[in-house]
Amino acid sequence: MALLAWNVRGLGNKDTVRALKNICVKHKNGIVFLSETKQKRRYLEKIRMRMKMDNGFYVDPVGTAGGLALWWSNDVKMSILAYEKSFIDTVISINGEDEWFGTFIYAPSYDVEKQGFWERLGSLRDDVNAKWCIMGDTNTVASPNEKDGGSTFDHNNAKWFHDFMEKSYLMEIQSKGGTFTWSYQRSEKNVIREKLDRVLSSVEWNFLFPKAIAVIEIPIASDHTPIILLKNGLKKKARTEFKFESRWMLEEECLNIVQEEWAPTEQRNHRGTFRVKLRRTKVKLWKWNRENLQVNGLQGERKLFERMMIIENEEQGKG
Structure with missing residues (x-):
């Protein structure tokens, strides 16, 4: 079973809904997290049913900004522990497996809000040995090689993220696919690309799912790419089937x-x-x-x- 996290930059567009459905069919996602939905829960419930997801939880946008949606199938046992406009914290068990904490995030983009966000996120787990996985839009470039174009890498911007990772004893899950997860084109020759979306986990969670890998999909219908978490790794196929992309x-x-x-x-x-x-x-x-x-x-x-x-x-x- 796969988990999807995607900053959709608004779910009112038919192309975005179509792309979401295609991704869900392709990866058979049992958990879907969408950030920056910009839609009320009444509309999102209709989309959830079209995606054939059994359960849903929402954080409404403030005006036309933000908004979170979390959907999951009946194969997933999930309880909501805490939430705010920037995250939804849960405890999860899939198909009767051991329980683990899953936190789905949409970190603030403004620097003045980042320190408080990462400190609040770190306070969610007192036990450093907890089985904890975090996925979503971190809105942080963690190192110079995660940025191409635009202004130079800002070490101060990444400080609070690194402090959070160190204090919580977290690491980033290995990813497969593209290098960057966000793109912005100012002009024909001026393209900015950054890695903002990622999956983080504790050592204990890695012991539970040692083959876990994050797949970065191609950019479509949003300036952010979808992130797919395969907690049991990639399945090896005996024969590669030709498919026209x-x-x-x-x-x-x-x-x-x-x-x-x-x-x-x-x-x-x-x-x-x-x-x-x-x-x-x-x-x-x-x-x-x-x-x-x-x-x-x-x-x-x-x-x-x-x-x-x-x-x-x-x-x-x-x-």
């Missing part, structure tokens, strides 16, 4: 590969030609994806994001 359509090279392999030939065996072309196209696309979008992940991620922004700007210009 929708993001490939943003790459010109993908179109060139398809056009080249499906160009007219003089072969008479049309059925054989179809099979050969299909197989060759699959092989070439698989190799191209591995060599250009997976191995060169950072460059591929930057290129993908820039193309998405260009297309979005073009569509807005047409509107």
Whole structure:
């Protein structure tokens, strides 16, 4: 069972709701945490039922800012211990497993509020041996390599986060996928990217789930990427199934590969030609994806994001 944390930047957009549904179907999430929903619980309840989640808890936004939603299936036993506009603290047991504390956060973005937030969060657990997992938007760049573009890394901004991690004896769960979880484009050539969303855990929680890994999804429908926590790790597949990725359509090279392999030939065996072309196209696309979008992940991620922004700007210009 997977857990999802995502700063959706408003859940009133149909594209965001569609993206959320696709993520839930893909990962079979048993727990879904959404921050900055900007919606009242009456509307969010309708979305929850569409996602086929059995239970829900909400922290309403202040005006049109903020808002938290926490959904979970009946396979999850969950109790709400505390909450405020920036977090929901719970105790969780999944499918009868040992109980652990789960805290879902949307840390404040203003520096003047950060010290108080991390101190309040640290006061939730008196026992440093507690099984504790925290996931969500930390709104903090923890190190220089978690930032690309914009102003230089601010050590003072990260101080309260590091103090919290040290006093609470927490570590960050290993992640897989992109490097950054938030992007902002000021101009065509001025893109800022940072790692703000993450999963933290105590040593005791890691002993409980030693294979746990966080998956950073691709950016879609929000300036924050969804974070998926797989507490039992990635499942190994005996055979890799070929799947055409929708993001490939943003790459010109993908179109060139398809056009080249499906160009007219003089072969008479049309059925054989179809099979050969299909197989060759699959092989070439698989190799191209591995060599250009997976191995060169950072460059591929930057290129993908820039193309998405260009297309979005073009569509807005047409509107």
